[in-house]
Amino acid sequence: MIIDTKDVKNEELYKLLIGSVLPRPIAWVGTLDKKGIPNLAPFSFFNIASVNPPVVSISILNKLDGVKKDTLINIQNTEVFSISIVSYDLVEKMAITGKDYELDVDEFKVAGVSCLPCKKIASVYVGESKVTFECRLHSIVDFGDVEKAGNLVLANVVAIHVHDNIIEWPNIDMLKLDAVARASGPYYSTIRDKFLINN
Ligand SMILES: Cc1cc2nc3c(=O)[nH]c(=O)nc-3n(C[C@H](O)[C@H](O)[C@H](O)COP(=O)(O)O)c2cc1C
Structure with a gap:
């Protein structure tokens, strides 16, 4: 079967792409809104988009009618965010934060994880996560205003938190991280x- 992508519905394209590009690592993204929530x-x-300089990418899709997700709005406003890696013991809590909440809802509280201040940037991260990146926005590539159009966020990694018991410098033990x-x-x-x- 050869599929011409212009003949395929949005939801079908989504399933074709996520069913092919896998497994995908999960960035658990902590941000602050304008009021500090x-x-x-x-x-x-x-x-990973670059090692030297260290740059990571996440893509945030538009919601119905092209509405932007809270994470994207916060990154555009503050230009900083954290990415925590999700270990198996945190997966249920992570899934809770994947639901759609109002902008003023603190998902750290909803999921019951600690919200700690970042060290190098004015943002917050998941205290229980074994690895966290502190990120400063580099640029955003906007693929359009319709539903599921992506907003590719590129960010410089300014600091990396690693729990001492999972690293033998500079190697992170993948079984101990258990992502x-x-x-x-x-x-x-x-x-x-x-x-x-x-x-
Ligand atoms: C495991 C997992 C992975 C997800 N990956 C993405 C993704 O890569 N891009 C995206 O736009 N939404 C993704 N989502 C959905 C968002 O997490 C969801 O829309 C969330 O409500 C966005 O929150 P926000 O509005 O606070 O930014 C994912 C959800 C889960 C549970």
Whole structure:
């Protein structure tokens, strides 16, 4: 089967793309709104864009009628945010923060995770997470005003928090981090099933 993407409905395109690009790491993004109210939400369109300088990317899709998500609004306003990595023990709490809440709802409180101040930027992060990046906005590539159009956020990583017991400098132990990833539909996966290729 060859699919011409211009003949495919929005929801079908979404399923084709997320069913093909997987597993996707999850960025648990902490931001502050203009009044200083914390916001927390997960984004699995997340990756490394550059190492030197360190830059990461997340893509935030528009809601129905092209309405922007709270995380994007906050990043546009404050130009800083945190990305926490989601370990298996935090996955249920992360999923709670993926629901649509009003801008003035503090999802840290709703999910029952600690909201700690970042060290280098004026933002907040999930205290229980074993790895957190403190990020400063580099640029946003806007793919349009319609539903599910992406807003690709590129950000410089200015600091990395790592729990001491999961790192043997500079290697982070992937089994101790025990990160989860988003698969297709409502499914998640771990990365416990590792194997080695000796080149
Ligand atoms: C595991 C997971 C991954 C998600 N990944 C994305 C994503 O990459 N891009 C996106 O726009 N929404 C994604 N979502 C949906 C957002 O988290 C959801 O729309 C959330 O309500 C946005 O919150 P906000 O309005 O506070 O920014 C994901 C949800 C879950 C549970």
